[in-house]
Amino acid sequence: MHWITTTHIAVTWMLVGLIWVVQILVYPQFSRVAARDFPEYHFAHCFRIALIVVPQMFVEAATAVWLLHEGIRATPFLISAGLILVVWLSTAVFQAPTHIRLMRKFDASLIHHVTLTNWIRTLAWTARGFLVSFALS
Template sequence: MPVLLFVLQLAATLIMVGLIWFVQLVHYPLLGAVGEPQFAEYEQAHCRLTGYVVIPPMLVELATAAAMLAWRPDGVPRWVPLAGMGLLAVVWLSTFVLQAPAHGRLVGGYEAATHHLLVASNWLRTSAWTARGGLLGWVCWQLLSAQR
C-alpha cells in the first residue's frame, strides 16, 4: 500500500508541476491581453473551469501526502513526507491568501496591479510544486535503485 500511495502522490504532483509552469509562463501573463470589454467574463469562466482541472489532482496530492506521514515505503526517510507537507502548506496558503483573492478582484474587471500581483505571487506555488516534484523524483529514484 505505501508504494501505491507514493505513485499516486507522484502522479498528482507531476500533473500539478506541469500545470503550474504552464499557468506561470503562458496563462497568467496572457490574462493581460484579453482586453477590457471581455475580461470580467473571461476571468469568471477561468475561475469556474480551472477548478475542474486543478481540484482533483490537488486533493489526491494532499490526501496521499498526508497518508505518507503514517505509511512510508521502506527506505523513504521520515523527513521526506514532512518536507513534502511543508511544501504543500506553502502551495495551499499561497493559493488561499494570494491567488484566490487576486482572482476574486479580477472577476470584477481587469486591474493591472492585481494582475501583476497574481503573476508575481504565483512564483511561490511554482517554486513549491517544482520542489515537491524534485523531492518525489528523488524518492522515486531511491526506490527504483533499491529494487536492483
C-alpha cells in the first residue's frame, strides 16, 4: 500500500475516533460546567481541540486530493471525498459559528444545537472511515 493511501486511511480513522469522543463525551459535559466558568472553559476547549483537529483535517483533505490526482476513482472513494466537503461545510455553517457564540456565554440551547448538528460530522466521518477502508485497502 502506498504511503499516501496509508496516511489517508489512518488520519481518517483518527478523526472518526476523535469525533465520537467529542460527540459522546465532550459536548454532553459542556452543560456540567458552571455558567460563570463556561466562557473560559469553552475557549480552552476550542483552542486545544483545534490543535488536534485542524492539522488532521488538512492532512485528510490533502491526501484525498493527492489520491484523486493519482487517479483513484473507485466509487466508494469518490463518495468519501464528497463527505470531506460535508464535514467542512458543517464545520463552517454550524459548528464554528455556534462555538464562537458559546465563547461569550453559557447557553444550553446553543450546546444542544452544537451537539445535534455535530451528528452531521460524526456520521459523515464514520461513513468516510468505512468507505476509504473499503476503497483503498
